Amino acid sequence: MSRVKMDVQLGPLHLQNPVLVASGTFGYGNEYADLVDLNRLGGIMVKGTTLNPRAGNPMPRMVETPAGCLNAIGLQNVGVEAFIREKLPFLRRYRCAVIVNIAADVREEFEQLAERLDGVEGVHALELNISCPNQARGGIEFGVDPEATYDVVSRVRKCTRLPLIVKLSPNVTDIQVTARSAVDGGADILSLVNTFVGIAIDARTRRFKLANITGGLSGPAIKPLALYAVWRVAQAVSVPIIGMGGIMNATDAVEFLLAGASAVAVGTANYINPRASIEVLEGIEQYLIEQGERDVKHIVGTVQRCEPESEF
Amino acid sequence: MSRVKMDVQLGPLHLQNPVLVASGTFGYGNEYADLVDLNRLGGIMVKGTTLNPRAGNPMPRMVETPAGCLNAIGLQNVGVEAFIREKLPFLRRYRCAVIVNIAADVREEFEQLAERLDGVEGVHALELNISCPNQARGGIEFGVDPEATYDVVSRVRKCTRLPLIVKLSPNVTDIQVTARSAVDGGADILSLVNTFVGIAIDARTRRFKLANITGGLSGPAIKPLALYAVWRVAQAVSVPIIGMGGIMNATDAVEFLLAGASAVAVGTANYINPRASIEVLEGIEQYLIEQGERDVKHIVGTVQRCEPESEF
Amino acid sequence: MRCADYAEVVANRPVATNQFEVEIHCPTIAQYAQPGQFVQLRVQSGYEPLFSRPFSVFRKHPERGDFSVVYLVRGTFTQMLARKQAGDRVFVVGPLGNRFTVAQPSEERVHVLVAGGVGAPPLYLLAEELIQAGVPGTNVVVINGARRHDLLVCQEHFAQLGVRSFAVTEDGSLGARGKVTDVLKRLYEDGGLAHHRWQIYTCGPTAMLEAVADFAKAYRLPCQVSMETLMPCGLGVCLGCAVRVRTADGFEYKRACVDGPIFEAMEVLWR
Amino acid sequence: MRCADYAEVVANRPVATNQFEVEIHCPTIAQYAQPGQFVQLRVQSGYEPLFSRPFSVFRKHPERGDFSVVYLVRGTFTQMLARKQAGDRVFVVGPLGNRFTVAQPSEERVHVLVAGGVGAPPLYLLAEELIQAGVPGTNVVVINGARRHDLLVCQEHFAQLGVRSFAVTEDGSLGARGKVTDVLKRLYEDGGLAHHRWQIYTCGPTAMLEAVADFAKAYRLPCQVSMETLMPCGLGVCLGCAVRVRTADGFEYKRACVDGPIFEAMEVLWR
């Protein structure tokens, strides 16, 4: 497998390979440690972390949909202090990059989180989850509002020297606009997509299937939309992109690289097959060998138009 | 089956039942006439019609995705004159409502189409497809821009006395905004959703799978997103809604009714099973009987929160 | 020790109306699975349904490296599972979750196992363990309930263990007519058994678990319940399997897949 | 007459490496299907894959109401189809599309049928019809090609019809070595056949169709090609099966499922 170069440099962040696991789908790594060799992963994006612990939403929190699932976990997490105290020491033992996904519903909390995590040993980057309800704006996502995006990113930028990843929401008319706002605010890297807002209804009981009513759609169903978002953003900005959304296997991952992502994150697939991320990694290497490529960087953004019918 | 009332009044438009077939998925009816009793349908939304005939996009035009498909047909159609001359006479022979889906890339063409079809015998309503590229705005969809939506709808409104349906694009940050613009512009009815923009890439050839690069996602994959859009719009406006997006069977259709749609349209499902629309119709009647309902109108928008965990 | 790998189906036979026992070759699970633990099974090659499904371990044969689960055909997944034959492959992750806890010395207690429908299998594994640990059959009481006699599972297995087992059906088509809690009450009131030594373990439909928990609470009896939720990951990361558990200052959400599926009945906030 | 309904599989047997013939009971199709027409088949209960798949009618047995298609196992759908057994149900829509046109009186022409791989089945149905119509076997020439001998289908069926059939394989493992167009040229240059009466019909991989079309054009021979595209609906409404066809002032897109699959080779704009 060492026949191909797999390490990637995402702005200030170096990864031994371009395969990460997406926030909320791999816990804090320890849950998978006996099934997956964490040292082989490019990086682990840990569960969304808030300033204070959060209880999360009532059940039901998740529901299956055609080739996908809706989730409304409600950011249940132990809070940043417990994360540093109880979760981080375990992760420090591994070679892979640890990326802390931070979430908040007021801007100040984002700043406090960034300050708290800045310089903490074993934290390699921050991923700013701006797909959470912005209380100041009556609960609409920070991430769908260019100004709010710029503002919160630039505030956080001032609070940390860590590589700053901004995770974009796909629930917008033009993702190039929010992508630019994030970069203007100081994002080193963009990650996308987060989940698409949807609902599910039980016809028999005539009720919503989620206690929270709305949830975020993930899984294979969203792949064509996520690929489009990555491709669009790659046209608009020059910072590296971490692509995700419905990656179930290596072929899916390659599609994201071709569309313009410099790295990929495996999400929902981790639930279905704990070894999904490793299989994606091995599959990408295999693909590069078959394609006669020496370095994964060389295929990033190289997708071509399909054979055109010649004009008459 | 006559045990339940199925006819619905959508503003000025009366339908013998709430099951329509979506534009572009049932041609001009004649293609299905020997397999489906057209007289049983609530209505037929014919293929998108433009002022002049359109050749359409190069192949490939469609590709399968997980639980869905992307299409980029490029509005291939015979043009409004040929439609009136060659397609309409056949449709006039049937009881179901004939709704003409009109498309254009400049506002004036929308006006000319509306004028041309106004008062034409056998046309029961117009469906304004504003999900097409607006040339004046460099090719972005009319339907993602509230001003353009208001402007084009109010122009068309002045050109026709026919019931006016405006078909909303789901590719927006907040569909309530464009819904209100359409209603303010004079829409009698809103239909949603049109397809979600996406792409597909062939990892082996490293090319886009569609000649047009981007396509519109339809099918089961989008149902949770389409249901959400319908539910949101139902909160925002008081005009009736025709819901669609991934309806494959009667249960799916009922979910749209519960979410707030007064009628539904069957789309991609027509390809998979020519009789899908009839099965949806019969299934809704069956459902109403099982639920002890006498009239389909009574379940519209009646979805409830799911049993909450009582607060502690 | 846990495994996450493809495994071969050894047998897949009907055991009751709409219910089957599938035997799977997986030495790790056959050796390490404990009473109350479960496995995540996957037979679908695609995404219909998207997630794997959890099933409690019923029997273990460490010597030949096989284990089995009994399942009721409910929907898409279990219909696909029912079509699997010897030699077919399934993807298995497990053993997962915690186990029923048995206070030591176990001989000194009266173990009351209350099963509803396909809740019986994990309780059979527990009963087997208790007997093997030297608990006299007279101190292992099984109340095995179902809607109809043809939906009752594991009855003959319990019999073979020589435990005191009572069948209950809602229509009275086999054993006592009524609900498991009726029998539970009757047994309790008969007083034949030393109440202070009772330990209840229960698995079955949530409504039944709640009824048994209420009974245990009313009579101040220790009771462990096996909770059932959707289990997208089974590994503790998705948080889609939350169970509300009492805390000093209110409640917190615990994960049925790792903190459970077995909880102290007293701790659970039912709704 | 067309049907859109569930139908029973009568048989599903291997006919070559990775190729099967599935026989389906559907009186409408068995009676009305014409050479070159196809059916849309659906075996998936869910949406993997989403669309039905088109297959050319191979044989018809109106008397017992059965028809069959020969299929090559390529991907998801054909893998599922290969698992179907006698008694299983499939969803069938058809017969669909146009047919090969045979100029009358057909006896006066030399019918040259050029098949590639699983392109042979519809040409067999055509050959059978020609023979039944009284065309002498000597005037029905079949050039049946494949990559290897084990991928060649319908060869024995053509033989039974008593037509002049030539097998061609790229590796020479059966019949002539090379491509169908090599044999086509040779036959033409041998001059044994009255060229002015040739009518070519061809079905197979698109690259082969184009090569045959080029040959026909070069020698000014009438040629009908069966075009292959994705066919989401098969009924003419989705416009996802467009074929570029010459018009006076350029080209227009026609639908392979309704206006085709058979087109005049001269009309098709290949790229």
Ligand SMILES: Cc1cc2nc3c(=O)[nH]c(=O)nc-3n(C[C@H](O)[C@H](O)[C@H](O)COP(=O)(O)OP(=O)(O)OC[C@H]3O[C@@H](n4cnc5c(N)ncnc54)[C@H](O)[C@@H]3O)c2cc1C
């Ligand atoms: C820890 C644990 C252990 C389990 N052990 C067993 C076991 O040993 N044997 C067994 O048969 N099942 C067991 N189950 C339940 C089993 O996981 C479900 O029956 C299975 O997921 C159904 O999948 P399906 O796709 O066939 O049905 P689905 O399509 O998922 O559901 C079909 C219908 O059944 C309903 N349904 C689904 N699951 C349940 C349920 N658990 N209770 C009541 N209604 C339900 C759904 O609401 C739906 O209406 C266990 C569950 C858990 C959490």
Ligand SMILES: Cc1cc2nc3c(=O)[nH]c(=O)nc-3n(C[C@H](O)[C@H](O)[C@H](O)COP(=O)(O)OP(=O)(O)OC[C@H]3O[C@@H](n4cnc5c(N)ncnc54)[C@H](O)[C@@H]3O)c2cc1C
């Ligand atoms: C009018 C018509 C008649 C047909 N008749 C027959 C027939 O009689 N027998 C038969 O075996 N097939 C026939 N086909 C082709 C058949 O429809 C496809 O092989 C089938 O759709 C493959 O489905 P799948 O899901 O198994 O493969 P997919 O998963 O759809 O494809 C698997 C792989 O095979 C490739 N592939 C798919 N279809 C084709 C193709 N047609 N040519 C080359 N590569 C392809 C795909 O690009 C992909 O790489 C016909 C097609 C048309 C349009």
Ligand SMILES: Cc1cc2nc3c(=O)[nH]c(=O)nc-3n(C[C@H](O)[C@H](O)[C@H](O)COP(=O)(O)O)c2cc1C
């Ligand atoms: C159950 C669940 C929980 C998630 N939690 C988070 C989270 O805490 N923070 C975050 O930024 N994204 C979260 N996500 C989104 C994923 O990280 C990812 O962006 C999304 O699921 C799309 O990728 P996928 O389709 O491969 O799952 C969560 C997704 C799921 C399914």
Ligand SMILES: Cc1cc2nc3c(=O)[nH]c(=O)nc-3n(C[C@H](O)[C@H](O)[C@H](O)COP(=O)(O)O)c2cc1C
């Ligand atoms: C091949 C294809 C062509 C379509 N053509 C049109 C069209 O001409 N005008 C239009 O308004 N919508 C068109 N649509 C969108 C459908 O009418 C419908 O809004 C969409 O497919 C969602 O419904 P579904 O998921 O049930 O298919 C088309 C959809 C498909 C798949």
Ligand code: FES
């Ligand atoms: S099933 Fe995912 S955390 Fe329990």
Ligand code: FES
């Ligand atoms: S397959 Fe739909 S129009 Fe031809």
